[in-house]
Amino acid sequence: MRPLPEGMREKVLAAAELFAEHGLDATKMEDVAAATGVPKATLYYYFEGKEDILAFLFNEILDEVARAIAAAMSTAGTAADRLRAALAAHLRVFEDFPAASRALQFDLGRAARIPHIDERIEAAFRGPVRRLLEAGAADGSLRAVERPRLAAIAILGAVTTVGINAITPGPAARPVEEIADDVIDVVLRGVAA
Amino acid sequence: MRPLPEGMREKVLAAAELFAEHGLDATKMEDVAAATGVPKATLYYYFEGKEDILAFLFNEILDEVARAIAAAMSTAGTAADRLRAALAAHLRVFEDFPAASRALQFDLGRAARIPHIDERIEAAFRGPVRRLLEAGAADGSLRAVERPRLAAIAILGAVTTVGINAITPGPAARPVEEIADDVIDVVLRGVAA
DNA sequence: GCGGAGTTTAGACTCCGAGTCCAAACGCTG
Protein backbone atom coordinates (compact mmCIF):
# COMPACT_ATOMS: atom_id res chain seq x y z
CA MET A 1 0.00 0.00 0.00
CA ARG A 2 1.40 3.36 -1.11
CA PRO A 3 1.24 6.42 1.13
CA LEU A 4 -2.09 8.09 0.51
CA PRO A 5 -2.26 11.64 -0.84
CA GLU A 6 -4.17 14.46 0.82
CA GLY A 7 -7.86 13.77 1.23
CA MET A 8 -7.70 10.17 0.08
CA ARG A 9 -7.79 8.83 3.63
CA GLU A 10 -11.15 10.45 4.39
CA LYS A 11 -12.64 9.27 1.14
CA VAL A 12 -11.56 5.68 1.68
CA LEU A 13 -12.95 5.73 5.21
CA ALA A 14 -16.36 5.97 3.59
CA ALA A 15 -15.90 2.41 2.36
CA ALA A 16 -16.35 1.23 5.95
CA GLU A 17 -20.06 1.82 5.54
CA LEU A 18 -20.19 -0.70 2.70
CA PHE A 19 -18.10 -3.30 4.44
CA ALA A 20 -20.20 -2.89 7.58
CA GLU A 21 -23.38 -3.39 5.63
CA HIS A 22 -22.46 -6.26 3.33
CA GLY A 23 -19.09 -7.58 4.43
CA LEU A 24 -15.90 -7.56 2.42
CA ASP A 25 -16.76 -10.26 -0.05
CA ALA A 26 -20.19 -9.05 -0.94
CA THR A 27 -18.80 -5.57 -1.61
CA LYS A 28 -17.62 -4.98 -5.16
CA MET A 29 -14.64 -2.81 -5.93
CA GLU A 30 -16.92 -0.83 -8.21
CA ASP A 31 -19.15 -0.14 -5.25
CA VAL A 32 -16.18 1.04 -3.23
CA ALA A 33 -15.22 3.27 -6.13
CA ALA A 34 -18.73 4.68 -6.33
CA ALA A 35 -19.06 5.23 -2.57
CA THR A 36 -15.67 6.84 -2.08
CA GLY A 37 -15.55 8.76 -5.33
CA VAL A 38 -12.14 7.22 -6.05
CA PRO A 39 -12.06 5.36 -9.38
CA LYS A 40 -11.29 1.70 -9.37
CA ALA A 41 -7.99 2.09 -11.21
CA THR A 42 -6.86 4.62 -8.64
CA LEU A 43 -7.81 2.35 -5.77
CA TYR A 44 -5.65 -0.35 -7.31
CA TYR A 45 -2.87 2.17 -7.72
CA TYR A 46 -2.79 2.73 -3.95
CA PHE A 47 -4.00 -0.56 -2.50
CA GLU A 48 -2.97 -4.09 -3.33
CA GLY A 49 -6.56 -5.26 -3.42
CA LYS A 50 -9.80 -5.34 -1.50
CA GLU A 51 -8.34 -6.97 1.57
CA ASP A 52 -5.68 -4.30 1.70
CA ILE A 53 -8.41 -1.68 1.95
CA LEU A 54 -9.97 -3.60 4.81
CA ALA A 55 -6.59 -3.79 6.53
CA PHE A 56 -6.20 -0.05 6.12
CA LEU A 57 -9.56 0.60 7.77
CA PHE A 58 -8.68 -1.70 10.64
CA ASN A 59 -5.38 -0.01 11.12
CA GLU A 60 -7.13 3.31 11.37
CA ILE A 61 -9.53 2.11 14.03
CA LEU A 62 -6.79 0.29 15.91
CA ASP A 63 -4.78 3.52 15.94
CA GLU A 64 -7.77 5.15 17.52
CA VAL A 65 -8.23 2.45 20.15
CA ALA A 66 -4.54 2.35 20.94
CA ARG A 67 -4.50 6.11 21.39
CA ALA A 68 -7.62 6.09 23.57
CA ILE A 69 -6.39 3.27 25.77
CA ALA A 70 -2.90 4.69 26.07
CA ALA A 71 -4.34 8.05 27.14
CA ALA A 72 -6.52 6.39 29.74
CA MET A 73 -3.62 4.32 31.02
CA SER A 74 -1.36 7.29 31.57
CA THR A 75 -3.77 9.10 33.89
CA ALA A 76 -3.26 9.24 37.64
CA GLY A 77 -5.05 6.88 40.05
CA THR A 78 -4.89 3.25 40.95
CA ALA A 79 -4.58 0.56 38.31
CA ALA A 80 -8.25 -0.19 38.90
CA ASP A 81 -9.14 3.41 38.07
CA ARG A 82 -7.06 3.30 34.95
CA LEU A 83 -8.55 0.00 33.85
CA ARG A 84 -11.98 1.47 34.25
CA ALA A 85 -10.97 4.48 32.18
CA ALA A 86 -9.35 2.34 29.50
CA LEU A 87 -12.42 0.18 29.04
CA ALA A 88 -14.67 3.23 28.89
CA ALA A 89 -12.36 4.74 26.27
CA HIS A 90 -12.46 1.53 24.31
CA LEU A 91 -16.24 1.49 24.31
CA ARG A 92 -16.33 5.08 23.21
CA VAL A 93 -14.38 4.24 20.07
CA PHE A 94 -17.19 1.95 18.97
CA GLU A 95 -19.55 4.85 19.16
CA ASP A 96 -17.21 7.27 17.45
CA PHE A 97 -16.53 4.94 14.51
CA PRO A 98 -19.64 2.82 14.19
CA ALA A 99 -19.22 1.90 10.53
CA ALA A 100 -15.60 0.83 10.88
CA SER A 101 -16.43 -1.04 14.08
CA ARG A 102 -19.21 -2.99 12.46
CA ALA A 103 -17.01 -3.71 9.47
CA LEU A 104 -14.39 -4.99 11.88
CA GLN A 105 -16.92 -7.24 13.54
CA PHE A 106 -18.16 -8.54 10.18
CA ASP A 107 -14.72 -9.62 9.10
CA LEU A 108 -12.94 -9.94 12.42
CA GLY A 109 -12.20 -13.58 11.90
CA ARG A 110 -10.52 -12.80 8.63
CA ALA A 111 -8.78 -9.74 10.03
CA ALA A 112 -7.31 -11.70 12.91
CA ARG A 113 -5.48 -13.88 10.38
CA ILE A 114 -3.71 -10.95 8.78
CA PRO A 115 -0.54 -11.22 10.90
CA HIS A 116 0.08 -7.51 11.05
CA ILE A 117 -3.45 -6.85 12.31
CA ASP A 118 -3.18 -9.49 14.99
CA GLU A 119 0.03 -7.92 16.28
CA ARG A 120 -1.70 -4.60 16.45
CA ILE A 121 -4.61 -6.08 18.37
CA GLU A 122 -2.09 -7.42 20.84
CA ALA A 123 -0.36 -4.06 21.13
CA ALA A 124 -3.53 -1.98 21.32
CA PHE A 125 -5.77 -4.18 23.46
CA ARG A 126 -4.48 -7.27 25.10
CA GLY A 127 -1.05 -5.99 26.09
CA PRO A 128 -2.18 -2.82 27.86
CA VAL A 129 -4.99 -4.53 29.74
CA ARG A 130 -2.68 -7.31 30.84
CA ARG A 131 -0.21 -4.75 32.13
CA LEU A 132 -2.97 -2.95 34.01
CA LEU A 133 -3.96 -6.21 35.67
CA GLU A 134 -0.37 -6.75 36.74
CA ALA A 135 -0.09 -3.17 37.98
CA GLY A 136 -3.29 -3.67 39.94
CA ALA A 137 -1.91 -6.75 41.62
CA ALA A 138 1.18 -4.71 42.54
CA ASP A 139 -0.59 -1.63 43.89
CA GLY A 140 -3.28 -3.71 45.59
CA SER A 141 -6.20 -2.18 43.73
CA LEU A 142 -6.89 -5.44 41.91
CA ARG A 143 -6.72 -9.09 42.78
CA ALA A 144 -3.64 -10.99 41.60
CA VAL A 145 -5.07 -13.30 38.95
CA GLU A 146 -2.99 -16.32 38.01
CA ARG A 147 -3.13 -15.75 34.26
CA PRO A 148 -3.26 -12.04 33.50
CA ARG A 149 -3.12 -12.58 29.75
CA LEU A 150 -6.09 -14.91 29.90
CA ALA A 151 -8.02 -12.47 32.06
CA ALA A 152 -7.19 -9.68 29.61
CA ILE A 153 -8.60 -11.74 26.75
CA ALA A 154 -11.76 -12.42 28.74
CA ILE A 155 -12.19 -8.76 29.65
CA LEU A 156 -11.72 -7.59 26.10
CA GLY A 157 -14.02 -10.29 24.80
CA ALA A 158 -16.71 -9.09 27.18
CA VAL A 159 -16.27 -5.40 26.42
CA THR A 160 -15.94 -5.84 22.66
CA THR A 161 -18.96 -8.11 22.39
CA VAL A 162 -21.09 -5.70 24.35
CA GLY A 163 -19.83 -2.73 22.35
CA ILE A 164 -20.55 -4.37 19.01
CA ASN A 165 -23.94 -5.39 20.27
CA ALA A 166 -24.74 -1.86 21.34
CA ILE A 167 -23.92 -0.30 17.98
CA THR A 168 -25.49 -2.99 15.82
CA PRO A 169 -28.76 -1.59 14.51
CA GLY A 170 -31.74 -3.48 15.82
CA PRO A 171 -33.89 -3.77 18.92
CA ALA A 172 -30.86 -4.27 21.18
CA ALA A 173 -29.01 -1.15 19.98
CA ARG A 174 -28.19 1.24 22.85
CA PRO A 175 -26.13 4.38 23.30
CA VAL A 176 -22.79 3.22 24.59
CA GLU A 177 -22.67 5.49 27.60
CA GLU A 178 -25.94 4.00 28.77
CA ILE A 179 -24.41 0.56 29.15
CA ALA A 180 -20.72 1.24 29.72
CA ASP A 181 -20.92 1.64 33.49
CA ASP A 182 -22.89 -1.54 33.96
CA VAL A 183 -20.55 -3.65 31.92
CA ILE A 184 -17.40 -2.19 33.36
CA ASP A 185 -18.87 -2.76 36.79
CA VAL A 186 -19.38 -6.46 36.17
CA VAL A 187 -15.92 -6.77 34.67
CA LEU A 188 -14.20 -4.90 37.46
CA ARG A 189 -15.84 -7.00 40.15
CA GLY A 190 -14.44 -10.02 38.35
CA VAL A 191 -10.90 -8.87 39.02
CA ALA A 192 -11.46 -6.74 42.11
CA ALA A 193 -9.13 -7.04 45.09
CA MET B 1 -31.81 -27.10 2.23
CA ARG B 2 -33.20 -30.59 1.72
CA PRO B 3 -33.12 -33.21 4.48
CA LEU B 4 -29.80 -35.01 4.22
CA PRO B 5 -29.65 -38.74 3.56
CA GLU B 6 -27.80 -41.24 5.71
CA GLY B 7 -24.09 -40.50 6.06
CA MET B 8 -24.19 -37.17 4.27
CA ARG B 9 -24.15 -35.21 7.53
CA GLU B 10 -20.83 -36.71 8.63
CA LYS B 11 -19.27 -36.12 5.24
CA VAL B 12 -20.31 -32.49 5.11
CA LEU B 13 -18.99 -31.92 8.61
CA ALA B 14 -15.54 -32.46 7.12
CA ALA B 15 -15.96 -29.17 5.25
CA ALA B 16 -15.56 -27.36 8.57
CA GLU B 17 -11.86 -28.04 8.34
CA LEU B 18 -11.65 -26.09 5.10
CA PHE B 19 -13.75 -23.19 6.30
CA ALA B 20 -11.72 -23.04 9.50
CA GLU B 21 -8.49 -22.91 7.55
CA HIS B 22 -9.35 -20.52 4.75
CA GLY B 23 -12.73 -18.99 5.52
CA LEU B 24 -15.85 -19.36 3.49
CA ASP B 25 -14.96 -17.17 0.57
CA ALA B 26 -11.51 -18.54 -0.01
CA THR B 27 -12.91 -22.07 -0.07
CA LYS B 28 -14.02 -23.31 -3.47
CA MET B 29 -17.03 -25.55 -3.88
CA GLU B 30 -14.75 -27.95 -5.72
CA ASP B 31 -12.55 -28.10 -2.63
CA VAL B 32 -15.57 -28.86 -0.50
CA ALA B 33 -16.52 -31.57 -2.96
CA ALA B 34 -13.01 -33.01 -2.83
CA ALA B 35 -12.75 -32.86 0.97
CA THR B 36 -16.16 -34.32 1.69
CA GLY B 37 -16.26 -36.81 -1.16
CA VAL B 38 -19.63 -35.40 -2.20
CA PRO B 39 -19.64 -34.20 -5.81
CA LYS B 40 -20.38 -30.56 -6.48
CA ALA B 41 -23.65 -31.26 -8.27
CA THR B 42 -24.84 -33.28 -5.30
CA LEU B 43 -23.91 -30.53 -2.89
CA TYR B 44 -26.03 -28.14 -4.94
CA TYR B 45 -28.83 -30.65 -4.92
CA TYR B 46 -28.98 -30.53 -1.12
CA PHE B 47 -27.74 -27.05 -0.27
CA GLU B 48 -28.70 -23.70 -1.75
CA GLY B 49 -25.09 -22.62 -1.97
CA LYS B 50 -21.89 -22.22 -0.05
CA GLU B 51 -23.38 -20.04 2.65
CA ASP B 52 -26.09 -22.62 3.20
CA ILE B 53 -23.39 -25.18 3.99
CA LEU B 54 -21.87 -22.78 6.49
CA ALA B 55 -25.28 -22.27 8.06
CA PHE B 56 -25.70 -26.02 8.33
CA LEU B 57 -22.37 -26.37 10.13
CA PHE B 58 -23.28 -23.59 12.53
CA ASN B 59 -26.62 -25.17 13.23
CA GLU B 60 -24.90 -28.41 14.09
CA ILE B 61 -22.56 -26.75 16.57
CA LEU B 62 -25.34 -24.62 18.01
CA ASP B 63 -27.35 -27.79 18.56
CA GLU B 64 -24.42 -29.12 20.49
CA VAL B 65 -24.02 -26.00 22.61
CA ALA B 66 -27.73 -25.76 23.26
CA ARG B 67 -27.78 -29.39 24.38
CA ALA B 68 -24.72 -28.96 26.60
CA ILE B 69 -26.00 -25.79 28.23
CA ALA B 70 -29.50 -27.17 28.69
CA ALA B 71 -28.09 -30.27 30.38
CA ALA B 72 -25.97 -28.15 32.71
CA MET B 73 -28.91 -25.91 33.52
CA SER B 74 -31.16 -28.74 34.54
CA THR B 75 -28.82 -30.09 37.21
CA ALA B 76 -29.42 -29.56 40.91
CA GLY B 77 -27.70 -26.82 42.87
CA THR B 78 -27.86 -23.07 43.11
CA ALA B 79 -28.09 -20.89 40.02
CA ALA B 80 -24.43 -20.05 40.54
CA ASP B 81 -23.53 -23.74 40.42
CA ARG B 82 -25.53 -24.20 37.27
CA LEU B 83 -24.03 -21.14 35.62
CA ARG B 84 -20.59 -22.51 36.36
CA ALA B 85 -21.56 -25.85 34.85
CA ALA B 86 -23.12 -24.20 31.79
CA LEU B 87 -20.04 -22.18 31.02
CA ALA B 88 -17.79 -25.18 31.46
CA ALA B 89 -20.04 -27.14 29.12
CA HIS B 90 -19.90 -24.34 26.60
CA LEU B 91 -16.11 -24.30 26.68
CA ARG B 92 -16.00 -28.04 26.25
CA VAL B 93 -17.87 -27.77 22.96
CA PHE B 94 -15.01 -25.72 21.53
CA GLU B 95 -12.69 -28.52 22.29
CA ASP B 96 -15.00 -31.23 21.00
CA PHE B 97 -15.60 -29.45 17.68
CA PRO B 98 -12.46 -27.45 17.03
CA ALA B 99 -12.81 -27.22 13.25
CA ALA B 100 -16.41 -26.08 13.33
CA SER B 101 -15.62 -23.66 16.15
CA ARG B 102 -12.79 -22.06 14.26
CA ALA B 103 -14.93 -21.87 11.15
CA LEU B 104 -17.55 -20.16 13.24
CA GLN B 105 -15.03 -17.67 14.50
CA PHE B 106 -13.75 -16.98 10.99
CA ASP B 107 -17.18 -16.12 9.69
CA LEU B 108 -19.00 -15.25 12.88
CA GLY B 109 -19.73 -11.73 11.71
CA ARG B 110 -21.35 -13.07 8.61
CA ALA B 111 -23.12 -15.82 10.50
CA ALA B 112 -24.64 -13.38 12.94
CA ARG B 113 -26.42 -11.69 10.03
CA ILE B 114 -28.17 -14.84 8.94
CA PRO B 115 -31.41 -14.21 10.87
CA HIS B 116 -32.06 -17.83 11.65
CA ILE B 117 -28.57 -18.25 13.11
CA ASP B 118 -28.89 -15.18 15.27
CA GLU B 119 -32.14 -16.49 16.72
CA ARG B 120 -30.43 -19.74 17.54
CA ILE B 121 -27.56 -17.93 19.25
CA GLU B 122 -30.15 -16.19 21.35
CA ALA B 123 -31.90 -19.44 22.17
CA ALA B 124 -28.75 -21.46 22.83
CA PHE B 125 -26.54 -18.89 24.60
CA ARG B 126 -27.88 -15.56 25.62
CA GLY B 127 -31.32 -16.63 26.74
CA PRO B 128 -30.25 -19.46 29.07
CA VAL B 129 -27.48 -17.43 30.68
CA ARG B 130 -29.82 -14.50 31.21
CA ARG B 131 -32.31 -16.80 32.87
CA LEU B 132 -29.59 -18.22 35.11
CA LEU B 133 -28.65 -14.73 36.19
CA GLU B 134 -32.25 -14.01 37.06
CA ALA B 135 -32.57 -17.30 38.91
CA GLY B 136 -29.40 -16.45 40.82
CA ALA B 137 -30.83 -13.13 41.91
CA ALA B 138 -33.93 -14.97 43.09
CA ASP B 139 -32.20 -17.76 45.01
CA GLY B 140 -29.55 -15.41 46.38
CA SER B 141 -26.60 -17.24 44.87
CA LEU B 142 -25.85 -14.34 42.51
CA ARG B 143 -26.04 -10.59 42.71
CA ALA B 144 -29.08 -8.95 41.14
CA VAL B 145 -27.58 -7.16 38.13
CA GLU B 146 -29.64 -4.34 36.62
CA ARG B 147 -29.42 -5.58 33.04
CA PRO B 148 -29.27 -9.37 32.97
CA ARG B 149 -29.33 -9.51 29.17
CA LEU B 150 -26.36 -7.19 28.98
CA ALA B 151 -24.49 -9.20 31.58
CA ALA B 152 -25.27 -12.38 29.67
CA ILE B 153 -23.79 -10.86 26.51
CA ALA B 154 -20.68 -9.83 28.41
CA ILE B 155 -20.26 -13.26 29.98
CA LEU B 156 -20.67 -15.05 26.69
CA GLY B 157 -18.32 -12.61 24.97
CA ALA B 158 -15.69 -13.37 27.58
CA VAL B 159 -16.13 -17.13 27.49
CA THR B 160 -16.38 -17.38 23.71
CA THR B 161 -13.35 -15.19 23.10
CA VAL B 162 -11.26 -17.20 25.52
CA GLY B 163 -12.48 -20.48 24.07
CA ILE B 164 -11.68 -19.46 20.50
CA ASN B 165 -8.31 -18.23 21.62
CA ALA B 166 -7.54 -21.50 23.32
CA ILE B 167 -8.29 -23.65 20.29
CA THR B 168 -6.66 -21.38 17.72
CA PRO B 169 -3.36 -22.98 16.75
CA GLY B 170 -0.41 -20.88 17.77
CA PRO B 171 1.65 -20.04 20.81
CA ALA B 172 -1.42 -19.14 22.87
CA ALA B 173 -3.25 -22.42 22.22
CA ARG B 174 -4.13 -24.27 25.45
CA PRO B 175 -6.19 -27.28 26.40
CA VAL B 176 -9.56 -25.92 27.39
CA GLU B 177 -9.75 -27.63 30.76
CA GLU B 178 -6.52 -25.93 31.72
CA ILE B 179 -8.05 -22.48 31.44
CA ALA B 180 -11.75 -23.07 32.03
CA ASP B 181 -11.64 -22.79 35.82
CA ASP B 182 -9.67 -19.56 35.75
CA VAL B 183 -11.97 -17.84 33.31
CA ILE B 184 -15.14 -19.05 34.93
CA ASP B 185 -13.76 -17.87 38.23
CA VAL B 186 -13.24 -14.33 36.93
CA VAL B 187 -16.67 -14.31 35.34
CA LEU B 188 -18.43 -15.66 38.40
CA ARG B 189 -16.85 -13.10 40.69
CA GLY B 190 -18.23 -10.46 38.35
CA VAL B 191 -21.77 -11.49 39.14
CA ALA B 192 -21.28 -13.01 42.57
CA ALA B 193 -23.68 -12.17 45.39
C1' DG C 1 -40.44 -57.42 -14.49
C1' DC C 2 -42.26 -52.58 -15.21
C1' DG C 3 -42.92 -47.75 -14.90
C1' DG C 4 -42.42 -43.71 -12.47
C1' DA C 5 -40.45 -40.75 -8.91
C1' DG C 6 -36.69 -39.21 -6.65
C1' DT C 7 -31.48 -39.24 -6.39
C1' DT C 8 -26.78 -38.96 -8.08
C1' DT C 9 -23.38 -37.37 -11.02
C1' DA C 10 -20.27 -35.57 -14.92
C1' DG C 11 -19.50 -32.03 -17.51
C1' DA C 12 -20.56 -28.09 -20.17
C1' DC C 13 -22.24 -23.63 -19.73
C1' DT C 14 -23.33 -18.62 -18.16
C1' DC C 15 -22.27 -14.83 -15.60
C1' DC C 16 -20.02 -11.88 -12.60
C1' DG C 17 -16.42 -9.67 -10.39
C1' DA C 18 -11.32 -9.28 -9.03
C1' DG C 19 -7.43 -7.80 -10.62
C1' DT C 20 -4.39 -6.43 -14.82
C1' DC C 21 -3.05 -3.66 -18.50
C1' DC C 22 -2.59 0.14 -21.38
C1' DA C 23 -2.64 4.48 -23.22
C1' DA C 24 -4.03 9.04 -22.86
C1' DA C 25 -4.13 12.92 -20.10
C1' DC C 26 -2.63 15.73 -16.18
C1' DG C 27 0.38 18.34 -13.15
C1' DC C 28 4.47 19.24 -10.93
C1' DT C 29 9.45 20.18 -10.81
C1' DG C 30 14.00 20.89 -12.58
Add this chain to the structure above:
DNA sequence: CAGCGTTTGGACTCGGAGTCTAAACTCCGC
Protein backbone atom coordinates in the same frame (compact mmCIF):
# COMPACT_ATOMS: atom_id res chain seq x y z
C1' DC D 1 9.90 22.13 -22.18
C1' DA D 2 11.14 17.40 -20.77
C1' DG D 3 10.38 13.96 -17.73
C1' DC D 4 8.32 11.65 -13.84
C1' DG D 5 4.79 10.23 -11.01
C1' DT D 6 -0.28 10.39 -10.75
C1' DT D 7 -4.95 9.76 -12.42
C1' DT D 8 -8.34 7.63 -15.00
C1' DG D 9 -11.43 5.12 -18.47
C1' DG D 10 -12.09 1.14 -20.49
C1' DA D 11 -10.95 -3.17 -22.39
C1' DC D 12 -9.23 -7.50 -21.08
C1' DT D 13 -8.18 -12.14 -18.63
C1' DC D 14 -9.24 -15.46 -15.55
C1' DG D 15 -11.28 -18.05 -11.99
C1' DG D 16 -15.05 -19.57 -9.48
C1' DA D 17 -20.26 -19.66 -8.16
C1' DG D 18 -24.12 -21.42 -9.47
C1' DT D 19 -27.18 -23.48 -13.41
C1' DC D 20 -28.56 -26.85 -16.56
C1' DT D 21 -29.00 -31.15 -18.85
C1' DA D 22 -29.05 -35.68 -19.63
C1' DA D 23 -27.76 -40.14 -18.43
C1' DA D 24 -27.60 -43.51 -14.98
C1' DC D 25 -29.03 -45.54 -10.83
C1' DT D 26 -32.24 -46.84 -6.76
C1' DC D 27 -36.35 -47.85 -4.82
C1' DC D 28 -41.08 -48.21 -4.70
C1' DG D 29 -45.76 -50.06 -5.61
C1' DC D 30 -47.91 -52.99 -8.78
